[in-house]
Amino acid sequence: MDTLHPNRRHYRLMIAIDLGSNTIRFIEFDGEKWGKSFEKIVKTAEALHETDEIGEKALNRIIDAIIEAKTKLDFSRHDVIGYTTAAMRLAANSHTILDTIHAETGIRFTIIDSQKEASLTLNAVRYRLQKLGIEPESFLLADIGGGSTELIHYAGGDVHSVSLNRGIVTLSESADSSAALHEKIGSFREEVRDAIRISPSSCLVLTAGTPTTIAAYLLGMDYESYNPEKINGFSLRLEDCFHVYDELLKMDGATRSRYVGVGRENLIIAGVLMVTSIYEALGCVEAIIIDDGLREGIALEYYHQP
Secondary structure, X not given: OOOOOOOOOOOOOEEEEEEOOOEEEEEEEOOOOEEEEEEXXXXXXXXXXXXXXXXXXXXXHHHHHHHHHOOOOOOOOOEEEEEEOHHHHHOXXXXXXXXXXXXXXXXXXXXXXXXXXXXXXXXXXXXXXXHOOOOOOEEEEEEEOOOOEEEEEEEOOXXXXXXXXXXXXXXXXXXXXXXXXXXXXXXXXHHHHHHOOOOOOOEEEEEOHHHHHHHHHHOOOOOOOOOHHHHOOEEEEHHHHHHHHHHHHHOOHHHHHHHHOOOOOOHHHHHHHHHHHHHHHHOOOEEEEOOOOHHHHHHHHHOOOO
C-alpha cells in the first residue's frame, strides 16, 4: 500500500501531538481531512545544554499547554498519539518528565529516534507536495527543530537521512554574544556541507517554525493571523531570508514577538541564520516551504496501523 494514502477503512478522528524541543503541536485528522490544530511554544530544551535535563519550568509549560489544548480540541472521544524528539532523547531525566506529564494530563508520549522522526516528517511533506501537485524526483528536506536538525535526501524512492544535534534553542542558548553566534552558525554550515550531498537537479524543501515564519512575514501575516494554507508551496528565495533577518533585527521585542510568537523573539535570529546556512551549504538560492511536519506524519502513520 502506498504509504502516502491512509487506509480508507478508517474515518475515526484522532489527535496527533508532536512535543518538540521548542514547540508542542496538536492536530486532528480523520484519515482524509485535517481538523482543528493548536500549538504552543514550550521551550522544552531550555538550558538543556547546561544541565543535561529538562527543567521544571519547561515541564510546567508543557503541562499547561496540554491543558490549554484540551479546551480547544476534544480529547475525550478520540485516540491520542504523542511522540517526542530531540530534547527528550538527550535529557537524562526524560522518563521522569514524561511520567509526570502522563500523571498530570493523561497523555503518554513516546520518545522516537531520529530515523523515525525523519521518516514520518518526510511522509507528511510528500503527502502535502502531492496535494499541491508538486512531485520532484529528487529533493533535500531540511527540518530545523529546537534541539536538532534533520536533513533528509529523497531521490527516486531512495532515502538518506542525517540528524545534527543543533537546533534553534540549543544553538542560540550556547552562544553568549553575536560573535559567538556567528561562529557557531559557521560551524553548523560546515556540518551541513559535510553531512549530505545532493545532485544539481535536486530542489530544497524546508519545514518547521523558522522557514514558515519567514514565509508568513513576507506574505504579510503575523503569529496570530498565520495561515498554513498560504504557506504550503511558497517559494522562498535566499535573498528574501536575508531581508527578513535585517527587518527582524530592527524590531523591538514586542514587535518581533507579534510576528514570531512570544518566547521566540531571540531564537528566531539564530533560526534565520541556520536557514540561510542550509541554502549556502547546499548551493541553493530558492526553496519550497511546507508547514506540515512530524505532527502530520504521526497522524498519517496512525491510519496504517491494523
